[in-house]
Amino acid sequence: MPTTIDTAFLDTMPPNVAVQFFDRVAATPDAEAFRFPRGEAWESVTWKQAGDKVEALAAGLIALGVEPEQRVGIASGTRYEWILADLAVMCAAGATTTVYPTTNAEDTVYILGDSESRVVFAEDDEQVAKLAAHRSELPHVTKVITFDGTTDGDWIISLEDLAALGAEKLAEQPDVVRTTSQAIRPDQLATLIYTSGTTGRPKGVRLRHSSWVYEGEAIRAQGILSESDLEFRWLPMAHSFGKVLMSTQMACGFAAAIDGRVEKIVDNLGVVKPTFMGAAPRIFEKAHDRIVLMQAAEGGAKEKIFKKAFDVGLEVDRRKREGRSVPIGLKVQHGLFDKLVFSKIRDRFGGNVRFFISGAAALNRDVAEWFGVAGIKILEGYGLTETSAGSFVNHPDRNKFGTVGPVFPGSEVKLGDNDEILIKGPGVMDGYHNLPEETAKTLTSDGWLRTGDKGALDEDGHLVITGRIKELFKTSGGKYIAPPAIESKFKAICPYASQFMVLGDERNYCVALITLDADAMAAWGEENGMAGASYADIVSSDGVQKMVGDYVDELNSHLNRWETIKKWRILEQDLSVESGELTPSMKVKRNVVQENNQALIDEMYA
Template identity: 85%
Template sequence: MAVPIDTSFLASMPANVAVQFFDRVTATPDAEAFRFPRGEAWESVTWKQAGDRVEALAAGLVALGVQPEQRVGIASGTRYEWILADLAIMCAAGATTTVYPSTNAEDTVYILGDSESRVVFAEDDEQLAKLTAHRAELPHVGKVVTFDGRADGDWVISLDDLAALGKELLAEQPDVVRTTSQAIRPDQLATLIYTSGTTGRPKGVRLRHSSWVYEGEAIRAQGILSESDLEFRWLPMAHSFGKVLMSTQMACGFAAAIDGRVDKIVDNLGVVKPTFMGAAPRIFEKAHGRIVTMQAAEGGAKEKIFQNAFKVGLQVARLKDEGKPVPLGLKVQHGIYDRLVFTKIRDRFGGRVRFFISGAAALNRDIAEWFGAAGITILEGYGLTETSAGSFVNHPDANKFGTVGPVFPGSEVKLGENDEIMIKGPGVMDGYHNLPEETARTLTSDGWLHTGDKGTLDADGHLVITGRIKELFKTSGGKYIAPPAIESKFKAVCPYASQFMVFGDERNYCVALITLDPDAMAGWADENGMSGASYTDLVRSQAVQQMVAGYVDDLNTHLNRWETIKKWKLLDHDLTVESGELTPSMKVKRNVVEDNHKALIEEMYA
């Protein structure tokens, strides 16, 4: 049963993000705020140290002439300096415009131009090159501040140069940043996040200071996190999921270890030993696939113990979930398997994880239950960039698999036409930047946001996502198909899967395009006498075709007759952001994939 959460926090929230940040600095000045890699070691800073650096950088932006709500871009991967730049922008009353480092030059210039960004933080020479090559198209950009790139002392300055400018101003006007921050209205623009979208030009989502403050305070009010937690943050800070974790950190006061290098996640978890981490489902799919394939490679008794452990683990987890007692014999077995198998899996993630939070896309229930059986809780949540990320999240003491939890306190949810999920509350955006017609289509006059997702609400108020309205299609036989549900099932069944895309609109059966995970396939190749073979050669081999056929057959046993995959093709490459087939937040651009492989799809219907 859902427990009502006190919403009195709504009346006492900090006025804006800058005040929220400085309140945190004042409350716990000597507590650890951030740690980050410097070479092979990790460096740590307190809230007071971070506050001093942010204040100097914010004063530097004021010295450069940044006015309230003027946009300042950040083109960088996730790192400590990203956090400093973002906080400095908001403490100077500016508005952060986020740019993924993988965004091509054309879209980078479009985002910075459409937002009329006055200053841009650029991570390195690669990001600088995008700006300098198109300087004539960026008339509003008066200064570029680089983290690691070459500064020319004129248009491009270093982070230290900006801090030095700020210190000069602070020597003359010691209260300039605090005065500026206290004058920021709650409804002022704090962030402009351009959704990469699966079609068309990116749209700038306008998010207020009050929205970010609300997000952090709403999570704190739910009692999920506290000062004693330690977060590992690798998620793109250019994405709203990364940004909401920052707001939550300021509200709750825990420390965060920051490193955006995706290839270092597993190594970093072992070193940092966090108590929680936010991630997209792909991370859990990859981890699940890697552990399962490694164990299968061992074979023999070890593989049998592994499989039996999960049978017992799932039994125990389901009994506990149903509130039933665990029989003594089963409890003893579980204890043995926990020592032999589950402890080792938990140790791969640092050994201290209380839970992971999954968002940005749907998590397959089987994978969530598999982790749960190993003693690793994954709390699924849901939200959009247009709702400042979080709108729903499961709670550790009331985690319901297959749902994204109850709506945040202070927000409302209802189901509109065709069961469309509609959200209203302090986290909802102002609108799309320079796109009044798009805004009017998405936001109703009384503040309800059309999400474009279908869902249902259970008796406890937990939301179940049933599909994306635009992604639903109808077969020629009149049956509706929700591709994401089938696609996530395949990823749970096949540990080598990367992407599985279902098509069949107005056709008499469903087909699929499949890509495999290159890392997982390198391991498969080593175990199957094909070491060193290229990805393309592997997926074209008879052995891999037969292996995938087995997994598709397995998938079909879990589907309704009209959903089954009659034909499929393996692509000779995995989808990437660089190829334009994935968004920077790793969502498949279904229309691009369909266009790129139209002939292959048609062939399956020939």
């Protein structure tokens, strides 16, 4: 039976994000709030210190004339200053408009123009240049505040300049920020997040103060996190997953170490030693693949021990899930392998991880089970930007592989036509900015959000995602294919895989476009007489072509006949955000990849 969680918190939630933040500052002023890199060292600040800084910046925004619900853009990677800016915007009653630093100038200008942003925080000279080159197209932008960029003392000022403006404002009106924050209505606009989307122009999702407050309070009510936790946060704060972690931090009171540099994640985990981290599945897949390939490269007895450890671990976990006893001999073996193998894997992630939280895309079950065997739980969750990120999450003591957990307390779920997942609750958006027709397509008249995802609910009320309605296609033989399920299986089988894209709509068989991980391929080249060769040369070599062919054959042995991959090609470069083929949250833009490789696809069907 589903476990019910008391929803009394819905009646006692703070009225808005600003009050939620100042309540946290008052509750634990001397506790650590954030730590962040300064050169090679890490600096730490308390909630009181962060509160003072946010108040000064919020007063500065009020001095610049920011009014309730007016949009303020942030074009920056994830860093401590991003969080200060976002909190300052909401404490000044403005509404944050998020822009990924990788967004090209055209889309950046579109987002800031469509949102009518009045002020923009820009990380550095690269971000400022996008705005300066298109200043005439941004008539609403009256001020740019840069974290690290060059200032001109007029249109472009520094974060310190803004804080100084705020100090002057607070000297005149000491209560201006607290008075402003207390007047913010729960239904007031807090954030405008433009979904990068896999097709078309980005759509601005309008999210209320009450939505973010609810998200954090709903996670706190489930008892998943507490003040004693330590988060490592690298996720893009421009993405709703990053934003919901901030809301959760204010509700629960734990500290967060902030560094958005993806290439530093593993190193940072070893230094920070967090108890949890949120990430997209690709991060876990890459970590899994790297460890597996390192062991394979060592070969011999070490590789045999490694493989045997996971065989034993999987059997122990299977027995526990099925409620069967674990024989004493198997227990002893498992204890030995825990010391020899699993403890070393946990140490790579800092040694203190209670769990990781996976979201933004589907997590491969085999990868989740692999981490579980090593003693690291991955709690898969599910939600959309349109639901303020979180709507479902597994719990540490009730983690069911293959599901995204139960719906958040205070929210509802049901299955509509074609098993489409429908969600209703405080986290659901107001609608799309300036797009009433799109809003009407997505929100029903009685407040249910159409997710576009297919699902099923199990006997415990846990949701299983079974596919994306728009990604399903039918072969010319009339068989339906769910590409993500096949793609996920290949990534679990092939440790070199980066992307695997299945095609076959209205065709008589399926084909695939494949990319391989650049670092893994460089290592393969070192071991196979191609040291220093380019990625394109390595992946086109006979050795790699045969190796990938073997993995595709293995994949096909697990598929129905009509699902099997008849032909495939390895692309000469990996997909990337910069090329426009991936969204910033690492989802494949299928239409862009297909357009870019149409000649190759046609050749496979010739």
